[in-house]
Amino acid sequence: MFNVNSRTRYGLLALIDLAVNSVHKFVTAQDVAERKHIPPKFLGQILASLVQAGLVEGRRGSSGGYMLAVSPHTLTIDRVLAALGAEGPSQRCIYDVDRATCTLPYRQDKCDAIGIAEEAAMKVLVSTTLADLCPGPSTTEPVYQI
Amino acid sequence: MFNVNSRTRYGLLALIDLAVNSVHKFVTAQDVAERKHIPPKFLGQILASLVQAGLVEGRRGSSGGYMLAVSPHTLTIDRVLAALGAEGPSQRCIYDVDRATCTLPYRQDKCDAIGIAEEAAMKVLVSTTLADLCPGPSTTEPVYQI
């Protein structure tokens, strides 16, 4: 249904890996690639765009690598997908009219079913964080305990 | 977000056209193409797959054409998209594990956010009919009046 291409899939896997393994330290693309079975050079490309989007910090040189730039608990999946180049809900209905400003006389509530469906999906993505996708109780999660 | 290609878009427009214009009569692909500004030969291809899916009836010869094979009020949009070759919610999560049978120990409720999002979208599509997409109160809608 969604167009989850390998770029998107690898990007998500890499972020999950960083959330688990790069807690306050830099992890190389090579390491991530091996753990998640991703072609290393391709992963470099994908991580670069995550850096440009501000989700990840990259540092060069020996002891360089990548680290999450934001907390996995505040990073919502819609932001991740946007950073990976996936497109959000379409702005135009099947009549090619801008959904926001549409004033077609015959327009009904449900006329733009696909757009509404996309928004329903978006709602889920906005309310899910990277931490939700990580194995077990996240190690970066603040735990309040007596 | 969804991959709404021209095949999908044209298919939906054609079905809307049939719902409005082919009430108990056959309408040629040519007519539909002109009204909806669709390349006629391409539309033929698309209508053929709607026929194979059983949503539309086609008849050849002069006075032939296409006609809806089901009521627009019972034809849900998910069926339409399926008939047009769009893929439904993906069966595999980003770990490439079948969602239905996944027993990964670390799996959490939200682990498969994209699948859940797709299902939320699906819910909307299942509860919307072709009639909902048609202009005005549908002419095929049974009206009970005193």
Added chain:
DNA sequence: CTATTCTTAACTGGATTAGTAAGGAATGGC
């Protein structure tokens, strides 16, 4: 018999996808 219309399959140019390859720039260790 013939014009019309659907039906089916093969084909094509362009765009996208999934990577690969290579050169350059920053960083840390010596």
Added chain:
DNA sequence: GCCATTCCTTACTAATCCAGTTAAGAATAG
């Protein structure tokens, strides 16, 4: 300062998908 390491950026490529076009064939009505 030098060098190995690692990220960063751009260019390239083979394969696939998309948006149609073309053409031959089959059914139908008159």
